[in-house]
Amino acid sequence: MRANQLITILVLNALGLALFFSWYLPENHGAWFTLDKNLFYWFNERLATNKALLWLVAITNFRPFDAVSLLAMGALYYSFWRRETPQGRRRLLAIGIAMLLTAVVLNQLGHLIPVSHPSPTKYFPDVHHVTTLTGIPTKDASSDSFPGDHGMMLMIFASFMLxxxxxxxxxxxxxIVLIFATPRIMIGAHWFTDVAVGSLSVVLVGTSWWLITPGSDWLVNILYRALPGKYKPAN
Structure with missing residues (x-):
């Protein structure tokens, strides 16, 4: 690993840790809580009066809609896949599997952070729930919303793309991250900081050590050689 790579890793780690502790250390999370509260109520109050916003938020937080985010990521990935040779496609498959494994591991590590709090729809009393307003079973509440799983997965995808x-x-x-992570905040299933602080800080620290070092290439190369198929390398 070259010196400039180590410096980049340390800078990204410093940013991630500074972001997290700027939220974690102040009493009641300081100015972050004010921002969280204001954003939540701005959207929540309008859900009862703006039918277009209500149904947009309901549809984008309906569980099957998560498939749309997968399709968006898949479409971007396919744009590279279709231009590749069979050997190149085999490598893209290895990268994709490495990405999924990275997402699973980082998600588990993220939940080891000693923070647990309910979503704003569970924290604040007398708020509007989209499921109640529309009758659609949406993802509008969570008993433990930090860090944001959905946002973290999308950010890991973006990191691999880079x-x-x-x-x-x-x-x-x-x-894609902004389009598909924002609805969880708009509906109140996540605080803004669940994603902007929780998800982002984990990704900044975790992916920097994995993607800038030879770690991810090591796993991709192992998968490239181990996966079955017509173009499996001889050695």
């Missing part, structure tokens, strides 16, 4: 497919793919992936 590492293996370049800045343009990363920027598209960031758009």
């Amino acid at each position: 590492r293996y497919f370049g800045v343009r793919a990363f920027l598209i992936a960031v758009g």
Whole structure:
């Protein structure tokens, strides 16, 4: 590992830790709580009066809608897949599996953080629940919303796009993160900081040690050689 890579890792770790502790250390989370509360009530109050917003939030937080985010990520991945040789596609499959394994491990590690709190729809009394307003069984509450799982998975995808497919793919992936993580905040299933602090801090620390070091390439190469198929390398 080169010196500039180590510096990049340390900077990303410092940013992630600073972000987390700026939220974790102040009493009642300081200014972060004010921002969280204001954002939650801004959306929650409008859910009862703005039918277009209500149904947008309901549809985008209906469980089967999660498949749309998978399709969006899959479409971006497929744009690289279709241009590859059979050997290149085998490598893309290895990268995809490595990405999934990374997401599972980081998600588990993220939940080891000594923080547990309910979503704002469970924390504040007398609030509007989208499921009640529409009759659609939406993801509008959580007993433990920190860090945001959904946002973390999307951010890990974006990190892999940057590492293996370049800045343009990363920027598209960031758009996917914003489009599909925001509805969880709008409906009140997550605080803003569950995603902007919790998910992001875990990803900044975790993926930097994995993607900037040879770690991810090591796993991808193992999978490339081990996966069955017509183009499996001889050695």
